Amino acid sequence: MQNSPLPSFWFFIFLISSILIRTDGGEATNGDNKVIRIGAIVDSNSRIGKEQQIAMEIAAQNYNNTSNTHKLALYFQNPTNEPFTTTSLAEELIEKQKVQVIIGTQTWQEATIMAGIGSKTQVPIISFASPAITPPLTPKRWPYLIRLSNNVTAHINCIADIVHSFTWQRVIAIYEDDAYGGGDYGMLQLLSESLQHFGSMIEYRLALPPLSLLSDPSMLIQQELVKLVKQTQSRVFIVLHSSLEMVNFLFREASQIGLVDRDSAWIIPESITNVMDSVDKSGISYMEGSLGIKTYYVENSSQYKDFQGQFRRRFRAKNPEEDNINPGFYALQAHDSIKIVIQALEKMASTRSDLLREILSSNFHGLSGDIHFEEGQLLQNPTLRVVNVVGKSYKEIEFWTQEVGFFTGDDAKSSTQGLGGVVQWPGNLPRNPKGWKMPIKQKPMRIAIPGRTAFSKFVKVVYGENPAENEYTGFCIEIFKMVLDLLEYDLPYEFHPLNVTYPDLVQLVYNKVTSLCFN
Ligand SMILES: *[C@@H]1O[C@H](CO)[C@@H](O)[C@H](O)[C@H]1NC(C)=O
Ligand SMILES: *[C@@H]1O[C@H](CO)[C@@H](O)[C@H](O)[C@H]1NC(C)=O
């Protein structure tokens, strides 16, 4: 019996080629070059989005101009806030535009929705967002999700170190929520844990609704701040994350009720620090004296200088209304995201593995730092830079790493004990702020003392005609006055002699009727 092998052989070839054609669906050819389509989701209305778009175009065109095998085509889309439209956006990019990779989701929710569709269609999703605390099984649940995002832990630890530097005991955490109430993405929890190491704590958290849901943001923020003033002692404000627009409203209202003033401190996140150059200058003046955190990157490499030159030229041409034409960190990261795809394509030529696997095994020096993933997450132990808003601009002050803490000069050798070098604090305070609601003359600190005691050596009250003429003597009173002399600031106070038991005195402090008591 002889069966010709030919028919099954041809059938085999037919099968292979149809599979190849199907998997090649996203690659159009252009002469000898394969065109790789990339979906890019950037907010073309925001400064960050404008920077990201130009940075991606530069990376892709440079590659187009030099590669003989592939070309990159970018398909830009604006992000959406609704899960439903996020889904259809992803489907549109994948099914209609035939993109082979999607870059640039800005919120964790958007990233996970896209990653779900990415898994089904085998399209890798490179996200700029990731939560502070990675949910368990993330790489299993979303195998096509690559998180090219900042190390939130490092940023939070740096904030906690700033708080510790000035021995602030309590802080107020502020963030703009997303529409689904998950806006802090674990940042609060990380901050709380990080502060605990130094015995500090979050006294209050102010979750602001997303700006898009507010008809009168000023009014709402004002009401929230009035509530906050009544309920809190701390005056250390940490903005964990927020849109620039929301931060502008926040600072304006907070300034008006005197919260960006003497003895308060404000810390703003990288998303704000990075775009500070480009905000409306009247907005920045409300932030005077704030501290901000930025990711440090090398600016003297030829790779950076090349990029910067191209970026400035294009940015000016496209956005003539913007004063600042320098790329921020997010632009560098966007540039690197395209670099990741390019490197993966080049490796695929020799390894014949797939795009996802090659992206996950990226390993190169990017403009934003080293690009290397573990379980889909960028490994980044960053050097951070603390900046101080001074006048209508800002000054870069000290550096920070997890290992060294704060240091001056970028070689990590000149470690400082805590953060120094702050040029300006809110209200032009000439010393470090207490970060605490300070007693003022109109509302002095109330100190309860026993009105009659068996041990007059400790506290003695000699009653005058009226309370203002009372005389207070004794060891405790003297110690207190000596301490006052040591303080570098004025502390208005008044004594309140009370004929109650010691536990009752303590109870008064506990109920915040008085701030202190002697016995
Ligand atoms: C690529 O080449 C084109 C045509 O020569 C040029 O206009 C463009 O500026 C180049 N792009 C980059 C990023 O060098
Ligand atoms: C690169 O070249 C391809 C093919 O000519 C073109 O479709 C694509 O738009 C180019 N990419 C960019 C970023 O200009």
Ligand SMILES: *[C@@H]1O[C@H](CO)[C@@H](O)[C@H](O)[C@H]1NC(C)=O
């Ligand atoms: C860039 O600056 C760093 C630190 O100041 C220095 O060590 C390095 O040699 C500089 N590189 C170039 C290319 O100038």
Ligand SMILES: *[C@@H]1O[C@H](CO)[C@@H](O)[C@H](O)[C@H]1NC(C)=O
């Ligand atoms: C984030 O930074 C911290 C401290 O700087 C480091 O210990 C940690 O490994 C980093 N995480 C990632 C995913 O790079």
Ligand SMILES: *[C@@H]1O[C@H](CO)[C@@H](O)[C@H](O)[C@H]1NC(C)=O
């Ligand atoms: C407390 O006791 C002292 C001495 O007995 C008395 O002079 C004073 O008036 C009392 N104060 C009050 C607030 O009752």
